[in-house]
Amino acid sequence: MSFLKGISARLHFISQADYYYFRNWEYSLSEAQRPLTITLGLILLFSIGYLSYFLYRKWFVGKKDIFSTTDSARIFAIFEQAVAERATHEIQFHGEAGQRTIFFCSPVGLESPRTIVLEVSGFIHPQESWVGRGVRCHFKLIADKNKQKWSFYHFFSTITGIRQERGLEFILVNLPGQLESKQRRQHLRLDPPSEDIPLLEIWPETLGNLDHPDKTSPMLSFIHGRLDNPLNVLNVSGGGLLLEVRPSARDIPKNALDKGQRAFLNMGLRDPEQGRITEYLLLAQIRNVFIDPVTGNRLVGLSFTALQEQDGNAEENRWTALHGKGVEEIEDWVFKRHLQLYRKKGIV
Numbered sequence: 001m002s003f004l005k006g007i008s009a010r011l012h013f014i015s016q017a018d019y020y021y022f023r024n025w026e027y028s029l030s031e032a033q034r035p036l037t038i039t040l041g042l043i044l045l046f047s048i049g050y051l052s053y054f055l056y057r058k059w060f061v062g063k064k065d066i067f068s069t070t071d072s073a074r075i076f077a078i079f080e081q082a083v084a085e086r087a088t089h090e091i092q093f094h095g096e097a098g099q100r101t102i103f104f105c106s107p108v109g110l111e112s113p114r115t116i117v118l119e120v121s122g123f124i125h126p127q128e129s130w131v132g133r134g135v136r137c138h139f140k141l142i143a144d145k146n147k148q149k150w151s152f153y154h155f156f157s158t159i160t161g162i163r164q165e166r167g168l169e170f171i172l173v174n175l176p177g178q179l180e181s182k183q184r185r186q187h188l189r190l191d192p193p194s195e196d197i198p199l200l201e202i203w204p205e206t207l208g209n210l211d212h213p214d215k216t217s218p219m220l221s222f223i224h225g226r227l228d229n230p231l232n233v234l235n236v237s238g239g240g241l242l243l244e245v246r247p248s249a250r251d252i253p254k255n256a257l258d259k260g261q262r263a264f265l266n267m268g269l270r271d272p273e274q275g276r277i278t279e280y281l282l283l284a285q286i287r288n289v290f291i292d293p294v295t296g297n298r299l300v301g302l303s304f305t306a307l308q309e310q311d312g313n314a315e316e317n318r319w320t321a322l323h324g325k326g327v328e329e330i331e332d333w334v335f336k337r338h339l340q341l342y343r344k345k346g347i348v
Contacts (some may be wrong), residue, residue, distance in 0.1 A: 051297065058063050063241055064214050067181035072114075075179050078153065079116060081141050083107045089118060090138040091186070103191075104335075105171065114175035116159065119168055126162040133159050135173065148171065154180045189237045190334045190341075197233050198224035198277060199268035204256040205283070220245065238331025239324070240284065240303040241265075257300055261286050265302070272337045280330065281308040283319065304330075 008312045069075060081087075089105045105118035140152045155176035163170040201218040222229045231248035236244040245257065257259065265282045288301035306335060307327055 040115065049188050054085070068178060070290055072177075075175065075177075076114075077112070078141070078179060079107065079110060079175065082107060082153075085141060087139045087141055088118050090335075091118075092134055092137075093133055110169070111172070116157075116173045116175055117163075117170050118173060120171060122126070124169070126169055128162065129265075130159050130171065131161055137173070151181055162340070188331070188334055188338060189235045190338050191235050192233060194224050194339065195325060196270050196337060197222070197236065197267060198270060199266070199279070200231070200233060200278070201266040202231075203264040204253050205262040205264060218306065219256060220249060236330070237334055238304075238326035238328065240287070240301065240326075241267075241300065243290075243300045245298040245300055247298075257286060257289060258285050262305070269333050271333075272340045278329075278333075280327065281310075282287050282327070283308075 005300050015176055042326055046076040082089075086106045086108075089107065090102060091105055092102045103120065103124050105120050107116055108119050109117045109242050111117055134156060135152070135158070136156050138152065138154050142151075155178065157174045157176045158333050161172040162173065200222040202220040203216065203218050218303075220231050222231050222233065232244040232246075234244050236242075256263070260283045262283060265284050266279060267282065268277045268279045282304050283306035284304050286300060288299075290299055291297070292299055303324075304322055306321050306326055308319050
């Protein structure tokens with residue numbers, strides 16, 4: 001009996017001590033802050049770890065999707081193919097963003113030590129001051145002749161000399177130590193004269209016009225030579241359009257030109273050399289919309305998302321998703337027209 005009383009007294013003492021301990025901890029600010037500080041520290045460490053992992057994935061693992069090589073033999077082989085195809089090089093002086101600094105060349109040979117010889121167009125006149133200047137270059141090669149697939153390449157280099165032979169002018173560029181293969185921004189943009197895009201028709205995407213959107217009247221259209229066009233094409237690239245829609249435009253369904261909406265486009269492009277017009281039926285998504293504060297016109301930026309492939313033998317033409325790559329035929333047209341316009345301006 002006395003043994004049980006002793007145990008009971010002991011437990012009572014422990015419970016009282018625990019009570020006073022927790023009561024004192026409740027009123028002790030330093031004791032209360034300790035677990036909170038530990039918790040916040042763990043959250044901070046976890047956040048830093050997650051951010052480090054995210055940046056690692058973005059800058060290192062994600063970069064594996066972009067081909068980059070420093071293998072001199074591989075680089076030399078790629079430029080040998082570029083010479084064989086006379087692949088047009090788009091060249092821009094490094095550090096200059098103005099369009100006036102862009103010009104085009106064609107590779108004609110490789111010389112030792114590791115030099116690319118580029119023939120410049122007749123309207124461009126290289127200057128001695130160009131020697132030693134850094135340039136960024138883009139070009140593309142045929143990756144698959146049967147499927148008309150292209151590989152796009154990008155590199156930085158330096159102009160090492162200029163040359164004149166038989167009335168032609170050349171620049172000499174160092175063969176780069178590193179070559180990257182990636183898509184250019186969609187892509188080169190052109191501010192076209194109105195006659196270059198003589199026709200543009202736009203329909204909103206609806207459930208009723210998914211198969212044949214061009215069988216109904218368009219909500220907006222541009223026709224070259226018409227005096228009351230409700231819209232104008234400000235620029236075009238292989239990946240999209242920037243349109244100017246005037247306040248006078250009517251019969252536009254509600255929200256049809258809001259950001260995120262999709263629309264069908266029938267766009268005609270005039271060939272800069274032959275003068276013929278090629279039409280493209282496209283699906284596009286509206287990426288940006290804003291109002292010009294001066295004119296009050298609505299500026300609408302669209303990205304091409306799908307292209308209808310024309311096949312005269314097929315009962316129905318099929319749509320091909322672009323996945324952000326743009327339309328190669330339109331990109332080629334932009335390059336040709338851009339080059340033709342620069343022949344008139346010249347680069348000095």
